[in-house]
Amino acid sequence: MSLNESICLELERLERTKTFKTETIIESEQGAVVRVAGKDVIMLGSNNYLGLASHPRIKEAAIRGIREYGYGVSSVRFLCGTLTVHRQLEEKIAGFLGTEDSILYSSCFAANEGFFASIVNEKLGLELYRDVIYSDRLNHASIIDGTRLCRVEVVHRKVYEHADVNDLRRMLEEDRRFSYRFGFIATDGVFSMEGDLAPLPALIEAAAASGHLLFVDDSHAVGVAGRTGRGTPEQLGVHGKVDVLSGTLGKAMGGAAGGYIAGPKDLLAFLRQKSRPYTFSNSLPPSIVVAAIEAFTMLEQDPSLVEQLHSNTKYFRKHIRQLGFRILEGDHPIVPIMLGEASMAMEMSNSLLDEGVYIKGLWYPVVPKGEARLRAQISAALDEAAMDRALSAFEKVGRRIGAI
Numbered sequence: 001m002s003l004n005e006s007i008c009l010e011l012e013r014l015e016r017t018k019t020f021k022t023e024t025i026i027e028s029e030q031g032a033v034v035r036v037a038g039k040d041v042i043m044l045g046s047n048n049y050l051g052l053a054s055h056p057r058i059k060e061a062a063i064r065g066i067r068e069y070g071y072g073v074s075s076v077r078f079l080c081g082t083l084t085v086h087r088q089l090e091e092k093i094a095g096f097l098g099t100e101d102s103i104l105y106s107s108c109f110a111a112n113e114g115f116f117a118s119i120v121n122e123k124l125g126l127e128l129y130r131d132v133i134y135s136d137r138l139n140h141a142s143i144i145d146g147t148r149l150c151r152v153e154v155v156h157r158k159v160y161e162h163a164d165v166n167d168l169r170r171m172l173e174e175d176r177r178f179s180y181r182f183g184f185i186a187t188d189g190v191f192s193m194e195g196d197l198a199p200l201p202a203l204i205e206a207a208a209a210s211g212h213l214l215f216v217d218d219s220h221a222v223g224v225a226g227r228t229g230r231g232t233p234e235q236l237g238v239h240g241k242v243d244v245l246s247g248t249l250g251k252a253m254g255g256a257a258g259g260y261i262a263g264p265k266d267l268l269a270f271l272r273q274k275s276r277p278y279t280f281s282n283s284l285p286p287s288i289v290v291a292a293i294e295a296f297t298m299l300e301q302d303p304s305l306v307e308q309l310h311s312n313t314k315y316f317r318k319h320i321r322q323l324g325f326r327i328l329e330g331d332h333p334i335v336p337i338m339l340g341e342a343s344m345a346m347e348m349s350n351s352l353l354d355e356g357v358y359i360k361g362l363w364y365p366v367v368p369k370g371e372a373r374l375r376a377q378i379s380a381a382l383d384e385a386a387m388d389r390a391l392s393a394f395e396k397v398g399r400r401i402g403a404i
């Protein structure tokens, strides 16, 4: 069979099994309301948690970045791609998260890809060694790919059950016989399918007891979780106590692009030398860098956007429950609305779009069979009237298709 025949067969299989991902085209800027097929609809499906994607202060800052520093720098960081504002943003992120330093990447995907291999694949004076990485079963694809870039001869890759510290402790105990060189425990701070938080205090203890390094990808939490938006560690009372954090600038913090790793300064100095997506890929453009500085400054000065997000989340969770929908409990703006059958989730998301609400469904194999759901994501940009309109649409469609 030719390449083209093979890929067409696979595309047909995706269509048949209803796992083909379609892209809905948006004709306006990202915001509380967006235009789809000429019609305004309420956005409940973006990571624009703080509404910064189209916030006037962020747009102005991006334009200022272009005016002062141009469109791009045409270089990686160590040739001629480091501007004053790159270092300013790195210091800003470190200050916000309570770490010694941070290092920018073109995305969080690149940051996670660049982390593990840069350490694990280095002999660092040793001929023979073995490292170990323990990873939560539901970790983001970029962490999984990051660990896959480590040479198989020198790393044990292990997966513990989702958010299950007892399972992790059992593995750590069992593995003491290997006397590893370095060990890593890697987890998302917030998991995107359920909106649940990693058990950071217990993970911090397990990491300290085993001498391993705790790596937390807080992409869905910075600007979101914790009283002032400093993320999962703040919410769980362990701000400043996680060894290494990674995160994205592409969700709450402006929504454009960019990622970072934050942690101890020696480790980050080492990454600047060894981490391939940092060393061999272009530095972030000034528009994004200056806008991201503005986003962190806004949160430092005034947590009211974060407070608005938290109160909107409470409001939506309370009312969607009152309508009779089953949701996964929690306090994150990711609100999974459980529907069971994939067909119901599909029909519901299509009908909601007709009724003026943009929301996507998740079903097998993204989530387990029988746990199909709609995933609402709340934003500080929504006002109560918009949430009420969305809730009435949920009620109307839910009744009609028998979900409530």
Ligand SMILES: *Cc1c(COP(=O)(O)O)cnc(C)c1O
Residues within 6 Å of the ligand: 106, 107, 108, 109, 110, 140, 142, 188, 192, 217, 218, 219, 220, 247, 248, 249, 250, 257, 258, 259
């Ligand atoms: C979104 C996300 C990423 C990817 O971030 P980008 O900056 O878009 O590459 C990585 N990790 C987690 C946990 C995410 O949610």
